[in-house]
Amino acid sequence: MIRLVLLDIEGTTLPISFVRDVMFPYAAKALPALMEDHTNPQVVGARADIAISHPGEDPLKVCQDWMAKDEKAAPLKTLQGITWRQGFEDGTLRADLYKDVPPALKAWSKGGLRLAVYSSGSVPSQKLLYGYTEQGDLTPLFDGFFDLSTGGKKDAASYTKIATACALKPEEILFLSDIGAELDAAKKAGLQICQLVRPQDKTVPHEGAPQAADLNDVTQKFSLPA
Numbered sequence: 715m716i717r718l719v720l721l722d723i724e725g726t727t728l729p730i731s732f733v734r735d736v737m738f739p740y741a742a743k744a745l746p747a748l749m750e751d752h753t754n755p756q757v758v759g760a761r762a763d764i765a766i767s768h769p770g771e772d773p774l775k776v777c778q779d780w781m782a783k784d785e786k787a788a789p790l791k792t793l794q795g796i797t798w799r800q801g802f803e804d805g806t807l808r809a810d811l812y813k814d815v816p817p818a819l820k821a822w823s824k825g826g827l828r829l830a831v832y833s834s835g836s837v838p839s840q841k842l843l844y845g846y847t848e849q850g851d852l853t854p855l856f857d858g859f860f861d862l863s864t865g866g867k868k869d870a871a872s873y874t875k876i877a878t879a880c881a882l883k884p885e886e887i888l889f890l891s892d893i894g895a896e897l898d899a900a901k902k903a904g905l906q907i908c909q910l911v912r913p914q915d916k917t918v919p920h921e922g923a924p925q926a927a928d929l930n931d932v933t934q935k936f937s938l939p940a
């Protein structure tokens with residue numbers, strides 16, 4: 715029996731284009747000034763992590779390269795999250811979630827399902843994103859937020875950790891993502907899985923994973939509350 719739905723963000727609840735064409739350019743513009751901040755402990759920590767992984771390299775250049783390749787690197791995700799706070803709080807950024815997402819999340823939650831997020835985006839940025847959506851603040855719907863500090867999304871151990879943190883058996887969790895390797899890892903850990911194949915995102919269907927076109931389709935295929 716499914717007790718909790720664990721959701722990826724980019725390509726699952728939010729169009730990839732919003733991340734690539736709105737959020738990333740916003741962060742890219744703010745990053746050079748942020749990298750000069752020597753007082754914020756999170757910035758200092760992220761710079762130190764980059765110095766370990768890329769000794770002798772310019773940390774700003776490393777971040778710019780990561781962004782160009784959409785690398786899910788934890789220091790970059792921390793720094794991007796810091797830049798996005800200003801944008802979400804002053805109204806420049808508003809998460810334009812897929813239209814099927816808010817009603818389905820509300821119906822699932824109202825029907826007794828627990829909801830949690832697992833994204834490469836940092837937990838503070840997950841909370842900003844769901845806190846400032848075109849449909850209002852959706853953060854009260856979630857009782858868990860997980861990011862790369864739990865582990866990589868292609869690593870089965872991360873899903874085991876999430877199940878433990880949620881005090882559930884792995885098979886009581888349904889993980890939704892667009893990425894085949896993430897779904898394979900979750901399946902290996904014993905979670906139920908479903909791939910979101912969003913035409914707008916040109917998602918490549920992954921062999922061996924049940925598929926859904928949107929969250930309404932997930933509701934039907936897994937008999938979730940409607």
Ligand SMILES: CSCCC(=O)C(=O)COP(=O)(O)O
Nearest residue numbers: 722723724833834835839840
């Ligand atoms: C708060 S999500 C911001 C988008 C982002 O930076 C990202 O890397 C999303 O990756 P996901 O794991 O949700 O596909």
Ligand SMILES: [Mg+2]
Nearest residue numbers: 722724725892
């Ligand atoms: Mg994704």
